[in-house]
Amino acid sequence: MKSDYSVALFQNVSSVLKAEKKLKATDVKFKIIPVPKSISSDCGLCIRFLIQNNDKIRMLLNDIENIEYRDLN
Amino acid sequence: MTKQIDARGLQCPQPVVLAKKGLLEFNEITIIVDNEIAGKNLEKLAKSLNAEFEIKNIDENFEIKISQDGNASGDYSCKIISGKTVIVFKSEFMGSGDNELGRLLMKAYIHTIGETNIKPDMLVFYNAGVKLTVNNSDTVDDLKSLQNAGVKIIICGTCVKFYNLKNDIGLGDVSNMYDISNILLEADKIIYP
Numbered sequence: 001m002k003s004d005y006s007v008a009l010f011q012n013v014s015s016v017l018k019a020e021k022k023l024k025a026t027d028v029k030f031k032i033i034p035v036p037k038s039i040s041s042d043c044g045l046c047i048r049f050l051i052q053n054n055d056k057i058r059m060l061l062n063d064i065e066n067i068e069y070r071d072l073n
Numbered sequence: 074m075t076k077q078i079d080a081r082g083l084q085c086p087q088p089v090v091l092a093k094k095g096l097l098e099f100n101e102i103t104i105i106v107d108n109e110i111a112g113k114n115l116e117k118l119a120k121s122l123n124a125e126f127e128i129k130n131i132d133e134n135f136e137i138k139i140s141q142d143g144n145a146s147g148d149y150s151c152k153i154i155s156g157k158t159v160i161v162f163k164s165e166f167m168g169s170g171d172n173e174l175g176r177l178l179m180k181a182y183i184h185t186i187g188e189t190n191i192k193p194d195m196l197v198f199y200n201a202g203v204k205l206t207v208n209n210s211d212t213v214d215d216l217k218s219l220q221n222a223g224v225k226i227i228i229c230g231t232c233v234k235f236y237n238l239k240n241d242i243g244l245g246d247v248s249n250m251y252d253i254s255n256i257l258l259e260a261d262k263i264i265y266p
Contacts, residue, residue, distance in 0.1 A: 017173055032180040032211070045181050 007033070007048050008057060009041040009068040016045050019061050026060060028053050039070055048072070078104040080111065081134060089114050092139060096122065101140040105131075112137060158193040159260040160186070162202030167266045179205065182266050183212045187219050193264070197253055198245075199229035203236060208243035217244050227256060 010016045016032070023030050030049040035041045049057050051071060061067055076099040080088035088104060088111045095102040106112055112128055112135045119126035124141030166175025167182050183205065186193065196219065198206055205212045206228050220226050226245030233239055233247055257263060 013174055013177065016177060020177070031184060032177055033184045034181045045177055 003072045004050055004052075005048050005072045006051050006054055006057075007036070007039070007046045007070050007072060008061065009035065009039065009046050009070065010043045010064070011066045012043050013045060015064050015067070016043060016047065019047055019064055019067075022060055022064075023047070023057070026056075028056055028060070030057070036072065038073070041068070074099055075101045075103055075138075078102055080104050081107040083111070085111060085114055089118050092118055096124070096139065096141060100142065101138065104137050104139070105134050106137065107134050109135065111135070115139065157195065157260050158262040158264065159195045159197055159256060160193045160264045160266065161257070162196065162198045162205055163265060164201045165204045179266065180211050183215045183219075187215050187222070192219070192222060192224055195225040195227060195256060195260075196245075197227045197229075197256060199232050199253065201232075201236070203228050203232045203238060203242075206243065206245055207238050207241040209241070213243050220244050227253060229253060 008019065010019065020032065028049065030047050030053075032045055033048045035044055035046045039046075047057075054069070058069065076095045078088075078091050078095050080091055083091070083106070088106050092102060092104050092115055095104070104115065106115070115137050116126050116128070118124075119139045119141075122139075122141055124139050127138040129136045129138075162179075164175075165179060166172050167178035168175055196216070204210060206216060206226070207213065216226060227248045228242060228245045230247045230249055233242055
């Protein structure tokens, strides 16, 4: 079954912090979680959000480099 | 027929392993142990097997009778019956060093506690740790689901007052130093993230 969530993966913690700050200034819901075991990433932390907010999040974070987006299973 | 087992001087899981073995051959066993924890372990075993359990205190020892109808098919591991695990949040950061990193790590950690199968018995929050429990915090939702899953949440009242958060605490029991001291004394495992 597909889950309702996607994650944004970052290259380092500084990018996660930057992204968190940006998203906090909006009303989009998100959560900082450890990168799921099934995914590999340079940084151990990622941002989880509802799949339906995918476009919104991508737009908000578009100036942060090297973000990867994945849907969670 | 009853099998007699002498398990004095043996550490967990030995008494339980012996009891289980005994119950594979006999419907009833009498097992002597010399400590209460072993007794409790055996009681859990009996429960998991749906067997009858009787414990008698004889001098310094405990004589335990376990009887059952069927086979010893119940599952048992020492882990299940291990003691209380308490996680203590003494600040809003996980570890010390960079606070921004510590803040992120703490959010991820609290989320992860809820995702794993093994749950702690209690979470204790004091000093700036109480900030993790306020209504508009990023951690309150995860903490609420932990609470709903049966994890007890204890929050230091003095600290809540100090940080002026009295009206913002959205969960758990606001408690005092006596309770917190007791909880820490009685814990078998204390984790400081």
